[in-house]
Each structure stands twice: as C-alpha cells, then as structure tokens.
Amino acid sequence: MSSFKSKYEDELIANAAYIGSPGKGILAADESTGTIGKRFANIKVENNESNRRVLRELLFTAPGCLECLSGVILFEETLYQKTAAGVPFVEVLKKGGVLPGIKVDKGTVELPGTNGETTTQGLDDLGQRCKKYYEAGARFAKWRAVLKIGPNEPSPLSIHENAYGLARYAVICQENGLVPIVEPEILVDGSHDIAKCADVTERVLAACYKALSDHHVLLEGTLLKPNMVTPGSDAPKVAAEVIAQHTVRALLRTVPAAVPAIVFLSGGQSEEEASVNLNAMNKLQGKKPWSLTFSYGRALQQSTLKAWGGKDENIAKAQAALLVRCKANSEATLGKYQGNANLGDGASESLHVKDYKY
Amino acid sequence: MSSFNNKYQEELIANAAYIGSPGKGILAADESTGTIGKRLASISVENIETNRRALRELLFTTPGAFDCLSGVILFEETLYQKTAAGKPFVELLKEGGVLPGIKVDKGTIELAGTNGETTTQGLDGLGQRCQKYYEAGARFAKWRAVIKIGPNEPSELAIHENAYGLARYAVICQENGLVPIVEPEILVDGSHDINKCAEVTERVLAACYKALNDHHVLLEGTLLKPNMVTPGSDSPKVAPEVIAEYTIKALQRTVPAAVPAVVFLSGGQSEEQATLNLNAMNKFKGKKPWALSFSFGRALQQSTLKAWGGKDENIKKAQDAFISRCKANSQATLGTYKGDSTLGEGASESLHVKDYKY
Numbered sequence: 272m273s274s275f276k277s278k279y280e281d282e283l284i285a286n287a288a289y290i291g292s293p294g295k296g297i298l299a300a301d302e303s304t305g306t307i308g309k310r311f312a313n314i315k316v317e318n319n320e321s322n323r324r325v326l327r328e329l330l331f332t333a334p335g336c337l338e339c340l341s342g343v344i345l346f347e348e349t350l351y352q353k354t355a356a357g358v359p360f361v362e363v364l365k366k367g368g369v370l371p372g373i374k375v376d377k378g379t380v381e382l383p384g385t386n387g388e389t390t391t392q393g394l395d396d397l398g399q400r401c402k403k404y405y406e407a408g409a410r411f412a413k414w415r416a417v418l419k420i421g422p423n424e425p426s427p428l429s430i431h432e433n434a435y436g437l438a439r440y441a442v443i444c445q446e447n448g449l450v451p452i453v454e455p456e457i458l459v460d461g462s463h464d465i466a467k468c469a470d471v472t473e474r475v476l477a478a479c480y481k482a483l484s485d486h487h488v489l490l491e492g493t494l495l496k497p498n499m500v501t502p503g504s505d506a507p508k509v510a511a512e513v514i515a516q517h518t519v520r521a522l523l524r525t526v527p528a529a530v531p532a533i534v535f536l537s538g539g540q541s542e543e544e545a546s547v548n549l550n551a552m553n554k555l556q557g558k559k560p561w562s563l564t565f566s567y568g569r570a571l572q573q574s575t576l577k578a579w580g581g582k583d584e585n586i587a588k589a590q591a592a593l594l595v596r597c598k599a600n601s602e603a604t605l606g607k608y609q610g611n612a613n614l615g616d617g618a619s620e621s622l623h624v625k626d627y628k629y
Numbered sequence: 630m631s632s633f634n635n636k637y638q639e640e641l642i643a644n645a646a647y648i649g650s651p652g653k654g655i656l657a658a659d660e661s662t663g664t665i666g667k668r669l670a671s672i673s674v675e676n677i678e679t680n681r682r683a684l685r686e687l688l689f690t691t692p693g694a695f696d697c698l699s700g701v702i703l704f705e706e707t708l709y710q711k712t713a714a715g716k717p718f719v720e721l722l723k724e725g726g727v728l729p730g731i732k733v734d735k736g737t738i739e740l741a742g743t744n745g746e747t748t749t750q751g752l753d754g755l756g757q758r759c760q761k762y763y764e765a766g767a768r769f770a771k772w773r774a775v776i777k778i779g780p781n782e783p784s785e786l787a788i789h790e791n792a793y794g795l796a797r798y799a800v801i802c803q804e805n806g807l808v809p810i811v812e813p814e815i816l817v818d819g820s821h822d823i824n825k826c827a828e829v830t831e832r833v834l835a836a837c838y839k840a841l842n843d844h845h846v847l848l849e850g851t852l853l854k855p856n857m858v859t860p861g862s863d864s865p866k867v868a869p870e871v872i873a874e875y876t877i878k879a880l881q882r883t884v885p886a887a888v889p890a891v892v893f894l895s896g897g898q899s900e901e902q903a904t905l906n907l908n909a910m911n912k913f914k915g916k917k918p919w920a921l922s923f924s925f926g927r928a929l930q931q932s933t934l935k936a937w938g939g940k941d942e943n944i945k946k947a948q949d950a951f952i953s954r955c956k957a958n959s960q961a962t963l964g965t966y967k968g969d970s971t972l973g974e975g976a977s978e979s980l981h982v983k984d985y986k987y
Binding site for chain 1 (some may be wrong): 718832836838843882883916
C-alpha cells in the first residue's frame with residue numbers, strides 16, 4: 272500500500288470507523304484555557320482550573336449524552352482531570368463507550384507576505400506528545416488548520432502549507448496509535464456566495480488529500496472535519512437542502528471513499544442550524560460513501576453553558592439542555608431530526624464571531 | 630464549482646454515467662494503423678484499409694454485441710468509415726445505443742534524463758480536433774499515459790508530466806463536448822509484487838486527481854481507465870479475489886466518488902483472466918461508489934481475430950467468438966460470470982507483450 276506500515280493499523284481503522292457509528296458523533300470540548308475563558312466571561316464564571324473541571328464533569332456525566340457520542344475531544348489539561356469523586360475523565364468516557372481525543376496543535380501563526388493568512392504550529396516533538404497522550408488513554412487527535420476566503424485568498428502558499436502541515440501531523444499521529452482528525456477549516460467570514468465557498472472547499476480538500484497521499488497516511492484510519500459549504504456570513508442565507516447539496520457534492524469530488532467518516536465543524540452556526548444542516552445531508556439521496564456526522568463545540572454547548580451559569584443548582588438543567596442537543600444531532604446523523612420544539616435559550620443564536628480564534 | 634462552466638455539462642454527465650450502465654462496457658477498437666498491422670500480421674492478413682474496415686464491420690455487426698456495449702473507442706480512420714452497404718460506422722453504433730469514442734493522443738515520447746520513461750503527445754490543436762470529432766459523432770475520447778515500475782521508476786517527473794498532460798487533455802475534451810477517459814496505465818512489466826503495484830497505482834492516481842482538480846475538470850463528466858492492481862508479469866500470479874481486493878482498495882483511496890465509472894484496461898491479461906478479475910471486483914463486498922466495468926481491446930478481440938483469419942467464410946465463427954467475450958464481460962460487470970463461456974481458441978492465452986506499445 273502507499274501507506275506506511277503502522278503497528279497500530281487495525282486499531283486505527285477500527286477506531287476511525289467506530290467514530291462514524293450511526294447515531295453518534297463527537298463533542299468538541301477541547302477549548303484551550305484562553306478560549307474557555309471567553310466562554311466563561313460570557314456567563315460570568317471565573318476562569319480557574321476548578322471551574323473548567325466542573326464544566327467538563329457536567330458535560331461528561333450528563334445522563335443519556337454519552338450514548339449519542341462516539342468521541343470527545345479534550346484539551347491537554349482535561350485529559351488528566353478527574354470527577355469530584357476521583358474518577359479520571361478518560362475512564363468515564365471509556366466506560367460510556369466514548370473514545371477520548373486530544374487537541375495537539377499549538378494554534379496559528381501568520382504567514383509573512385500574505386494578507387493575514389496563517390499556518391498551524393505544533394509539529395515539534397509531536398511524536399513524543401502523541402505517545403504520552405496514547406498512554407493517558409487518548410485514541411484520536413485533532414489539529415485545526417485555518418483558511419480564509421478573500422479577493423486573493425486562500426493563496427496557493429496558504430493552501431500548500433496548511434495541507435502539508437495537516438499531512439505531517441496525520442502520519443505522526445498514526446505512528447503513535449492516534450486517529451488523526453484532519454481539519455482544514457475555511458472560515459465563513461465574508462460576503463462571498465455559496466458557489467465561491469464550494470470552489471475553495473474543493474480546491475483545499477483536493478490539496479489535503481494529495482498531501483495525505485504524499486505522506487503515506489492510511490486514509491482508512493483518519494477522519495475529516497471540514498466546514499459545510501455555505502454562503503459567507505455577510506451573504507444571504509440559503510436553505511439547509513442547498514447547503515447539503517453543495518457540501519456533499521464538494522466531498523464527492525475530493526474525499527476518497529476510504530475515509531470512513533466526515534465529522535463536520537459547526538463554524539459560527541447556531542445549535543439548531545448545525546443540526547438541521549447535518550440532517551439535510553443525511554436525508555440527501557445519492558452517493559455518500561462515508562458517514563456524515565458532527566464534531567461540534569459551540570453548537571453542542573451554547574445553551575448548556577447559558578443554563579449552567581456557573582451554579583451547582585443549575586447543573587441538572589444544564590445537563591438537560593445538553594441532552595437535547597445531543598439527541599438532535601444523533602437523529603440528524605440518521606436523517607431523522609424533526610426540528611426542535613424545545614429550543615433552549617440560545618439554540619437559535621448565531622455563534623459566529625468574526626475571524627474566530629480558538 | 631471548482632470545475633469551469635461548460636455548455637456541455639449536462640451532456641457530459643449523462644454520457645459518462647451511461648457508459649457505466651450495469652451490464653455494459655467499452656470495446657477498445659482504436660488500434661492505430663501501425664498497431665492493427667501487428668495484429669493482422671499475426672493472423673497473416675494484409676494491413677490495408679479495406680481489411681481494417683472489414684475487421685471493424687465484423688465486430689460492430691455481431692448480433693447481440695451492442696447489448697453488452699455502452700461505447701466503442703475508434704481510431705480516427707475508423708470514425709469516418711462505413712459498412713460495405715454504405716452505412717457510417719458512427720450511425721450503426723448510435724442506432725445500437727453505443728456511444729462512439731475517439732482516441733486523440735499521438736503516442737508516447739521519451740522524457741530526457743529518465744530511464745526510458747515517457748510522456749504522451751497530442752495537445753497541439755486538440756481543441757479543434759475534438760470539435761471536429763464531436764461533429765462527426767464522437768461523444769467521448771481517450772488518451773493513454775504510460776508509466777512503468779522499476780527500481781527508480783516511476784519518477785516524480787514522469788508522474789507529474791503524465792498526470793498534468795491527462796488533466797489538460799481532459800479539460801480540452803470537456804470544452805468540446807467529449808467525455809475524457811483518463812488512462813494512466815502502469816505497465817505490468819516487471820518482477821515486482823502486488824504491494825508494489827498497489828503503492829505505485831495509488832501514488833499515480835492521487836497525482837491524477839490533484840491535476841484534474843487543478844485544471845477544473847468536471848469529475849462527473851469523466852471516466853477512469855486504470856490498470857488493475859496485479860503482480861508484475863515476471864512474478865507469481867495471485868487469485869482474482871486478491872487482485873480485486875487490492876484494486877478496489879487503491880481506488881477507494883484515490884478516486885473521488887464523483888467519478889461515475891471505472892473502465893479497466895486489460896493490459897497483458899488473457900481474455901478469460903480479464904473477465905474473471907473484473908467479475909471478482911464486482912463480487913467484492915465493500916465500498917464501490919463507481920461502476921466497475923471494462924474497456925478491453927485485446928481481451929475482447931483475441932479469439933475473434935484468430936477465428937477470422939481474414940477470411941469471409943470465417944466471419945460467423947469470429948462473431949460467435951466475439952459475442953462470447955462480450956457476454957462474459959457483461960456478466961462480469963454484474964458479478965454473475967460463472968466462468969463457463971465457450972473458450973475460443975486463444976481465450977486463455979496471455980496477451981502480454983513486454984513494453985507494449987500501441
């Protein structure tokens with residue numbers, strides 16, 4: 272095969288396939304300390320380790336939620352945290368049939384000579400870090416590359432750097448037993464139409480899969496976390512079916528069938544939008560040789576955070592809000608989501624933040 | 630879209646899909662004058678226009694053959710020839726529900742500085758030629774790129790040149806209403822094992838689809854004509870099921886599902902081998918988001934040629950041999966071939982010619 276021979280090959284293939292199980296998806300709870308600080312500020316909660324631990328315990332012990340999840344992405348700090356009763360989070364997840372994942376990139380830096388385009392850091396000693404994370408119980412990883420649409424963007428340089436960075440990260444993960452989620456996020460910022468987003472998405476994904484092939488990555492042991500194909504945030508909205516058609520077409524044109532599952536990012540979409548769009552994709556007739564599921568952060572946690580507000584007495588209410596979104600997205604992976612009558616406070620709220628930085 | 634906006638878009642998509650119809654495939658009857666001369670020589674027939682015409686008429690008027698064929702690739706001379714009764718071949722094909730195709734490349738030439746590697750010529754004035762061929766009734770085209778496996782082959786240069794030549798040819802075809810068959814043939818010559826063939830095939834196909842994407846080719850309006858993944862000609866043989874597994878895995882890893890059909894070349898395989906291998910692929914359990922069919926030249930015509938021997942009194946016998954292979958391959962596209970077709974003389978004969986030049 273063109274992939275290198277990894278001793279973890281069977282495990283990688285099994286774990287990647289498991290993540291794409293019908294009715295399940297990923298909770299992205301890997302906000303860095305800085306980013307979770309911004310969320311906490313919104314609900315007037317102090318950003319300290321204890322509160323960060325309490326929030327994640329709230330999420331991982333919410334009744335009924337783990338059934339809707341095949342994976343949870345963690346930030347490094349969280350990988351080593353425990354419940355108040357002293358059970359490591361990693362164990363809570365594993366017992367619940369949920370694979371722990373770990374964010375391994377170190378954020379973006381600007382590419383000189385470009386108009387604010389970026390590449391992602393984190394390759395140095397990545398192999399050792401992955402090994403450590405595997406020992407701690409992680410079984411998949413995530414690395415976010417960021418591209419933007421503009422008059423001259425994304426540039427060939429930005430596409431190349433981000434694609435090859437992703438590929439290098441991916442093969443290092445596989446060498447160390449972690450399924451790499453390949454995430455080339457094309458930001459929704461801008462006034463471009465959906466055709467433009469489709470064009471850029473296809474170009475970026477084609478570059479990614481060429482890079483992955485060059486780097487001998489085992490596609491059956493990877494996941495893709497792309498943006499959906501939508502109009503820019505400043506352009507008129509379109510129906511979920513239109514998003515579904517453009518998105519699936521872009522994927523059919525670029526993502527080899529060997530990839531077991533595609534786990535969409537939610538970008539700036541509201542909780543409800545993200546569920547409705549995913550649902551539309553799973554209802555679409557036509558070729559779809561990969562599972563289509565979710566890897567949502569904001570679009571799973573927004574109303575939960577609002578309901579919690581940092582107060583213990585709100586925990587049950589917050590967990591109920593999370594379950595609503597988990598179930599909605601679980602149904603969306605089956606094309607069975609009916610739209611939610613019980614919209615939590617904030618479920619329709621756009622989560623778009625211009626030029627979003629994690 | 631990443632593909633350019635084309636007035637022939639709907640037609641290209643429909644024709645490409647039609648070629649992949651279940652139970653049908655392509656007869657490659659596009660041997661150049663030089664090449665058909667070798668075939669005719671092997672059955673002691675003079676290489677003159679009237680004999681070339683008679684052979685093709687024999688093939689195209691075989692009762693029942695058209696039920697098994699969705700397309701026939703022609704050499705330029707044949708595109709303008711007629712039956713003895715005066716009916717243009719192109720009309721005969723169209724009436725029979727068979728799309729006429731045209732070989733448009735101008736053969737291979739060596740790449741300086743390589744160890745006998747080649748690139749393919751034919752881009753000059755290709756647009757005008759395609760236009761002419763479309764007017765004459767052609768609806769698809771074929772261009773053969775050739776790659777070889779060796780200690781240092783294929784080189785990056787050979788892969789790049791052949792991939793980008795194919796992509797340029799493909800988009801020019803689409804501009805002029807012809808569905809391009811993309812044919813990156815990796816020669817079977819050599820003593821390498823099936824793993825090596827798989828590795829090279831995946832690398833070459835990944836490069837092809839990157840090039841097609843760069844050139845804004847509409848994948849839904851193309852076909853792929855690859856080699857099957859097999860051991861080298863000097864290596865021990867393996868079972869059809871093994872060939873099927875390796876081949877499909879290679880395609881899953883590289884060929885986007887937007888491509889409607891994969892039409893295999895037969896390389897040096899005997900008629901029976903080619904059919905058995907294609908059959909095994911269609912029986913294989915696994916993701917196969919494209920039709921898997923045939924585009925066979927030698928593997929459809931070998932026993933027919935032998936039976937004919939250039940003599941009118943043998944035409945019926947020759948046509949019986951031809952329909953036998955057509956039906957066998959038609960069944961193979963459905964995975965229903967039982968290997969029980971009446972083997973014509975030569976049907977099991979290897980058709981491998983070292984370093985085969987058309």
